Amino acid sequence: MQNGNNQNRDWRRLSRAERVAQSDPENVGTQSRISGLVELLSNYSNPILIGAVVSLLLGIIILLFIDTLAPYALVLIGLGIVLLFGMGAISLSKVTSAFLSRSGKYGTNTLIMISAFVIIVIILNLLSIENNQRFDLTANNQFSLAPSTKELLNELDTPVKAIAFYPSDISENVDAITRFSKASDMLSEFSKRSNKFTYEIRDPDLEPDLARSYGVNAYESIVVYTDSGELTSIVQPSDVDYSELEQDLYTSMLIATSKGQKTIYFLEGHGEKSILSSSAKGYSTFKEVLNQDNYNTEILKWDPTDDNVFVPDDAALLVIPGPTIELPDSHAQTIHKFLQGKNPDDSERRESSRLIFLGEPDTPESFRALMAMWGIILQPGYILDLELGVTDNPNILRAEPMNLNQIRAEDFELLPPDQATIMVDALRSITSPESGQLGQVYMPGTTALVPVQDELRWPVPLTVTSPLSFLIDDPDRTDPIPPGEENADPMGPFFSSAYMLAVGQLGSTPLTAPPDPNQLTHVAIFGDSDFASNTFLSRGSGTNLLLNTVNYVLGDYSLISIRDRAFVYREFNLDANEYDFVRFSSWFILPGLLALAALSMWWVRR
Amino acid sequence: MRGLRAIITKEILSFFTSPTGYIVGMIFLLGTGIFFTIDLGNPFPEASLTRFFVGLDFGQTTFGGVTLILILIAPILTMRLISEEQKLGTIELLLTSPVRDWEIIIGKFIASFIFLLFMIGLTLYYPILLFLLADPDPGPIYSGYLGLILYGALTLSIGLLASTLNSNQIVSAVVAMGILLILYFADYASTVVTGFWSTFIQEIGIKSHFDDFHKGIIDSHDVVYFISITFLFVFLSIRILESRRWR
Numbered sequence: 001m002q003n004g005n006n007q008n009r010d011w012r013r014l015s016r017a018e019r020v021a022q023s024d025p026e027n028v029g030t031q032s033r034i035s036g037l038v039e040l041l042s043n044y045s046n047p048i049l050i051g052a053v054v055s056l057l058l059g060i061i062i063l064l065f066i067d068t069l070a071p072y073a074l075v076l077i078g079l080g081i082v083l084l085f086g087m088g089a090i091s092l093s094k095v096t097s098a099f100l101s102r103s104g105k106y107g108t109n110t111l112i113m114i115s116a117f118v119i120i121v122i123i124l125n126l127l128s129i130e131n132n133q134r135f136d137l138t139a140n141n142q143f144s145l146a147p148s149t150k151e152l153l154n155e156l157d158t159p160v161k162a163i164a165f166y167p168s169d170i171s172e173n174v175d176a177i178t179r180f181s182k183a184s185d186m187l188s189e190f191s192k193r194s195n196k197f198t199y200e201i202r203d204p205d206l207e208p209d210l211a212r213s214y215g216v217n218a219y220e221s222i223v224v225y226t227d228s229g230e231l232t233s234i235v236q237p238s239d240v241d242y243s244e245l246e247q248d249l250y251t252s253m254l255i256a257t258s259k260g261q262k263t264i265y266f267l268e269g270h271g272e273k274s275i276l277s278s279s280a281k282g283y284s285t286f287k288e289v290l291n292q293d294n295y296n297t298e299i300l301k302w303d304p305t306d307d308n309v310f311v312p313d314d315a316a317l318l319v320i321p322g323p324t325i326e327l328p329d330s331h332a333q334t335i336h337k338f339l340q341g342k343n344p345d346d347s348e349r350r351e352s353s354r355l356i357f358l359g360e361p362d363t364p365e366s367f368r369a370l371m372a373m374w375g376i377i378l379q380p381g382y383i384l385d386l387e388l389g390v391t392d393n394p395n396i397l398r399a400e401p402m403n404l405n406q407i408r409a410e411d412f413e414l415l416p417p418d419q420a421t422i423m424v425d426a427l428r429s430i431t432s433p434e435s436g437q438l439g440q441v442y443m444p445g446t447t448a449l450v451p452v453q454d455e456l457r458w459p460v461p462l463t464v465t466s467p468l469s470f471l472i473d474d475p476d477r478t479d480p481i482p483p484g485e486e487n488a489d490p491m492g493p494f495f496s497s498a499y500m501l502a503v504g505q506l507g508s509t510p511l512t513a514p515p516d517p518n519q520l521t522h523v524a525i526f527g528d529s530d531f532a533s534n535t536f537l538s539r540g541s542g543t544n545l546l547l548n549t550v551n552y553v554l555g556d557y558s559l560i561s562i563r564d565r566a567f568v569y570r571e572f573n574l575d576a577n578e579y580d581f582v583r584f585s586s587w588f589i590l591p592g593l594l595a596l597a598a599l600s601m602w603w604v605r606r
Numbered sequence: 607m608r609g610l611r612a613i614i615t616k617e618i619l620s621f622f623t624s625p626t627g628y629i630v631g632m633i634f635l636l637g638t639g640i641f642f643t644i645d646l647g648n649p650f651p652e653a654s655l656t657r658f659f660v661g662l663d664f665g666q667t668t669f670g671g672v673t674l675i676l677i678l679i680a681p682i683l684t685m686r687l688i689s690e691e692q693k694l695g696t697i698e699l700l701l702t703s704p705v706r707d708w709e710i711i712i713g714k715f716i717a718s719f720i721f722l723l724f725m726i727g728l729t730l731y732y733p734i735l736l737f738l739l740a741d742p743d744p745g746p747i748y749s750g751y752l753g754l755i756l757y758g759a760l761t762l763s764i765g766l767l768a769s770t771l772n773s774n775q776i777v778s779a780v781v782a783m784g785i786l787l788i789l790y791f792a793d794y795a796s797t798v799v800t801g802f803w804s805t806f807i808q809e810i811g812i813k814s815h816f817d818d819f820h821k822g823i824i825d826s827h828d829v830v831y832f833i834s835i836t837f838l839f840v841f842l843s844i845r846i847l848e849s850r851r852w853r
Contacts, residue, residue, distance in 0.1 A: 064803070065799070065803065102852060103852050103853060106849070106852035107849075107852075110845050110848070110849060113845065114841075114842065114845055117838060117841050118838065121834045121835065121837070121838050124830055124834050125809070125827070125830060125831055125834060128826055128827040128830035128831070129809075129827050131826075132825055132826045132827040133825075133826040134818075134823055134824070134825045134826070135749075135823065135824040135825075136745075136822060136823055137744075137745030137746065137748060137749045137822045137823070137824065138743055138745045138746060138821070138822035138823075139743045139744075139745060142822070143821065143822065143823050174648075177663050181663075185821065192825065198801075198805075200800060200804075201797070569650075569652065570652060570653040570654065570740065570741055570742055570743060571650055571651070571652065571653060571740070572645075572646065572651040572652060572653035572654075572736065572739070572740045572742075573740065574646065574651075574739060578739055579646055582643060582646060582735055582739070583643045583646060585731075585735075586639035586640075586642050586643050586731070586732065586735070587636065587639045587640065587643070589731075590635040590639065590728050590729075590731060591632045591633075591635045591636040591639065594628045594629075594631045594632040594635060594728075595628070595629075595632050597628040598625040598626075598628035598629045598632060599625070601623060601624060601625040601628060602625040604623075605623075605624070605625070
């Protein structure tokens with residue numbers, strides 16, 4: 001039609017260029033060749049267009065997924081664009097008329113509406129990713145992260161990556177599947193809480209080099225690292241139930257992001273228990289749980305004959321675990337100085353003064369004197385609790401952590417305002433954290449503590465015995481002498497552990513102004529050292545009480561709320577009849593009813 | 607709105623008065639029943655609907671369950687909705703009747719959704735059994751059913767779009783199944799690539815968005831995903847039906 005129209009057009013309406021071209025025989029030849037080519041291309045417009053689109057898509061896909069083939073992808077994209085525009089230019093009139101026709105206008109309109117709708121959907125989804133809310137409906141909040149974990153994830157300023165190395169061929173191993181699911185769920189929760197936390201799951205059997213490059217030498221390891229940092233933390237979930245996985249990941253993030261690691265020193269040289277000992281009375285478990293909480297643990301060995309002892313400058317906390325021999329004077333002076341925030345030469349320490357003392361009924365007198373100077377008196381004798389003692393072994397006390405609810409409002413009103421605030425804060429952090437009120441703590445052979453309260457010290461009892469408890473001064477006697485009889489034993493309730501915030505030793509000058517935080521001395525004291533031993537630490541709430549105390553004394557409140565997470569397995573336990581009923585009724589009753597309905601419908605419509 | 611009501615009523619009646627709907631329902635319940643009981647023979651089966659919702663556990667992934675069955679069933683439910691009208695020529699009558707295009711599509715969508723709710727409602731037999739014979743955690747059951755309803759709506763909307771595109775019911779069903787299977791397996795594909803593309807493919811897939819629901823978590827993002835994508839496909843269906851007027 002176009003050619004016919006051209007032929008019928010008046011010569012005067014030809015453009016100057018056309019007239020020149022028509023008059024030139026060479027141009028006529030060239031023009032006819034171009035027209036032929038255009039006509040040829042027009043005849044094959046459909047395959048060319050398909051080829052252009054395929055080339056364009058292929059180029060985009062290669063560009064997105066295979067970096068190394070990027071130049072070829074760009075060539076393909078370029079070819080696709082050239083072909084598309086070329087065909088558009090050749091069939092310009094068709095393209096124009098398609099757009100200007102009625103259907104073209106409607107089509108464009110529809111295309112715009114669809115595009116707008118798609119964009120709205122994409123924006124909505126992007127917004128919902130950034131501002132999502134998650135509601136955990138499980139009975140024990142299995143998928144809820146602790147507030148401190150959420151806080152840490154929200155505050156991530158650098159992308160943190162995790163690679164979980166789990167073998168993929170675990171379909172036959174139910175336990176492995178369960179562990180994988182828990183790890184995968186936890187990592188998923190972490191990634192959904194922060195777009196700066198990403199994770200991948202890799203098979204160490206398929207990618208051994210990758211695993212090796214991260215120092216992974218065991219299955220079920222999770223590597224946590226940042227691109228910028230040099231620190232890589234390898235998490236190997238510590239228990240088979242993965243109940244501490246959140247805490248493990250939390251700690252590993254702290255390590256990977258180079259958040260400060262504090263050093264805790266364990267004193268030795270006076271018959272103390274050793275953190276390197278894995279015997280029943282040893283403290284190796286205590287050391288492990290502290291390391292899991294991102295604390296560095298060191299031994300501080302003081303030779304009793306050496307007078308020039310000191311507490312290293314990086315000691316954030318000093319632990320004295322169950323000493324059995326007397327403390328030399330010079331050592332006592334060094335500890336006093338440490339608790340005053342000073343070095344032996346009276347220079348100011350970098351870290352402030354924090355101490356945990358684990359005593360015994362037979363704690364040497366010099367250590368008793370040391371603690372008494374800071375306001376906590378270790379009573380002579382051990383506690384026999386007729387109500388909370390273990391039935392077969394009444395020497396083992398099941399101490400009740402102090403509960404905020406146990407303290408009556410009128411008792412609080414009697415306390416000075418500072419004391420009440422400190423008590424609520426400490427108990428809320430140590431014995432009644434957000435993760436739940438602590439249970440009983442097993443303390444074998446504990447003594448009673450009497451904290452001194454004055455205007456320079458604010459004691460907080462942490463565990464308490466029952467009113468039916470006695471303080472017996474003879475370790476060989478197991479029958480208490482009740483009140484009213486001669487030489488009656490003192491009756492409880494007693495405190496078996498306490499936290500004390502103090503400004504100076506007993507007899508220090510009263511303060512005239514609120515103390516500077518660096519002037520404050522934090523001391524936690526336990527009437528028993530065996531409860532932190534390998535045998536007893538994990539019984540009851542021992543680990544949590546001790547770790548919460550360490551966290552609180554060190555001011556690491558964030559770690560307190562992340563403690564073991566209970567996974568409750570709800571079994572579908574059926575006897576043979578119930579099993580058959582459930583199976584066959586599920587297979588046949590409902591489908592059978594619908595089959596009957598279908599049959600009756602067919603019958604009616606027949 | 608009268609037109610919408612009329613369409614819904616007509617379609618619901620056609621679902622409940624034809625043997626096809628019941629046969630589809632029967633297959634659906636047989637499949638879900640098998641998945642619900644598949645773990646019972648194992649030692650220490652769990653009192654949960656995990657197998658019913660997401661099927662069997664294959665180490666690092668799951669496969670099957672009602673989420674897979676719906677991919678096969680929803681296109682069968684929706685394949686005739688518009689395709690049949692196109693094939694029989696009654697679509698012209700519908701388009702010239704005093705009913706708006708959106709009323710036709712939304713009416714048919716709501717009717718098929720009600721029938722799906724009826725089928726899902728019958729599966730409540732399984733949690734009832736669980737509550738009678740064991741002590742399941744109710745949270746994941748509630749959230750799982752919420753997710754299932756949203757998931758079902760999405761599968762129906764894709765089926766409806768496929769039905770609008772073609773006058774052949776079989777082709778419509780196959781196209782819908784194809785789209786749904788791609789969206790279902792996108793989750794598996796996301797493990798092949800890493801980084802941004804892994805996240806992107808996972809975001810597109812429907813299975814990854816359902817996974818939280820059956821575990822007992824309701825994530826507002828997943829809810830937004832299902833609702834927005836359902837609306838998108840319903841909107842596309844309306845536009846495509848409308849295009850018949852000017853094509």
